[in-house]
Amino acid sequence: MHFWGMADAAAILADRLSKVFRVKVRAPGLRGAVQALVRPRYRAVRAVDDVSFRVAPGEIVAFLGPNGAGKTTTLKMLTGLLFPTSGRAAVAGYMPWTGGSAFKRRIALVLGNRQQLVWDLPAEETFRLNRVIYDVPEADYRARLDELVELLDLGGVVDKPVRQLSLGERMKCELAAALLHQPSILFLDEPTLGLDVTAQEAIRHFLRAYRDRHGATILLTSHYMQDVTALASRVLIISHGRLLYDGALDALVARVARTKRLELVLGDGVTREALAAFGSVLDFQFPNAVLEVPREAAAATSARMLAALAVVDLSITDPPIEEVIQRVFALGAAPPAAGEAP
């Protein structure tokens, strides 16, 4: 069923989405087990709470949050696997849970921890099955498979039984299986989970290339910050089901990070104590040192230090993005706007 017409240009639209699960609660021990059997008690868990955002066609957006934050639940609502408790969503112009086959042909869902490849057969058998299920013409199938094999470097992999593949090869094949029908919107849940650095980079490279070639929209969740910094132009930060931040990563750093880091290469005779007069010393392994200073004082402090101490080299950086994100979670609410004291 089409939803809100095609006038809306957003590829993905979530409007006050909420999902409440009913969870059975049980006191520990035998008595608790008997009580739960005789008179079960339930607790409502708000997995996603009033989440709204929109993603434009061709955009790559990363969903960040700790385990259980509501990322995957949101993804599952947007792909029609879960019915929301309240709120609306439109993906490719369809309401996901009533969109039917037409909607499902427009999307791909890849779950890093749940595979669709048949374990005992070569990946190519799953590809062939998907070709028939999605009704992809043979010529298109050949061309797309060739393209995916090239982009994902899958030569000599697709005809081996899946159980003999490495984790990285399996994930690449999962991606190929999910993209043979050439969906315009990709939902990827932890696509690089458990992969080594080389395989992670290969997946990132592929996703960028796929987006550039086909103009696809990608919404992904990941625990790896490299995925986010390398791929996403925008991040959605979610914690305890609530959306804490929606915007560019740089802007988040500028808003949330109260400090800057001065990475130094020191000249002879500069001691830790001398350095401590200018800020807090995070690391000191002569001649290298890292100093943390208030964000607004970074330039002035650098100038004073250069005048007072023997400094060979100095660069001013933001704190690691992981720390920034951690701080957003710790704040537990929308980060203050630029200019406000955090």
Next chain:
Amino acid sequence: MTALALWARRYGALIRNAWLIDLQYRAAIVLWVLWGVVEPAIALGIWWAIAGAGPVGGYSRADFARYFFALTLVNQLTLAWDSWYLDRWIREGELNFRLARPLHPMHEAIADNLAYKGRTGGTILVLWLLVAALWPTVRLAFDAERWALVGLAVALAAAMRFLISFTTGLLAFWTTRATAIMELHAGVSLFLAGRVAPLALLPPVVAGAAAFLWFPYMLAFPVDLLTGAVQSGGALARGFAGQIVWLLLWLLACRVAWRRGIRRYGAVGG
């Protein structure tokens, strides 16, 4: 391409994949065939011994032999394991990617079911023909009209048993014990569907109660039709009417369970 051709290709591809997986486990095929043969063989052995002193409830040794051979074949052709698959799909999150595809997961279950029957049922049919060639007692008279009716009754029973299994599997949306419920159903069907004895041998009260349930129509009726125990037009009409009514009721139950279950699905795995 017409819709029919598309569905034929989809089912062809799903059955092909199911067979490709089966071929990886040749030993399992032999075990499944043995499993399908052992239970009726034991039941036949017991009744064969009991009927040594004379017919039991009108069943001679030869009648028991025909009954249990027919039962072995009909049971294989109507068997459904889907509740076990579905229970795993739901509890372990394997339903997720199936829901994201433009194909209702039930079609994969039906195709798996057909693939299974083609494989094991086909093997049992060959075994049955071999035994019938060597042991005239178990041979059945060939009557085209009766065999056509048997074909229809087996198809209806297979559809019903599939729906019972699929619907029970859907209970995994609510409980982690869906397969236990299916085990219970299998236990009851030992007696009420005619798996351990022809229904004619059950105490009249039990047989009377069974007639109001679906059990006789999922196995005993097509078996009795095959052996010739169902003769009168009335019994034939009652049998088919029972099959159709229960098939429709299970279809309704399946639709209700799917619609409600999918709304409360927790989509395990993340």
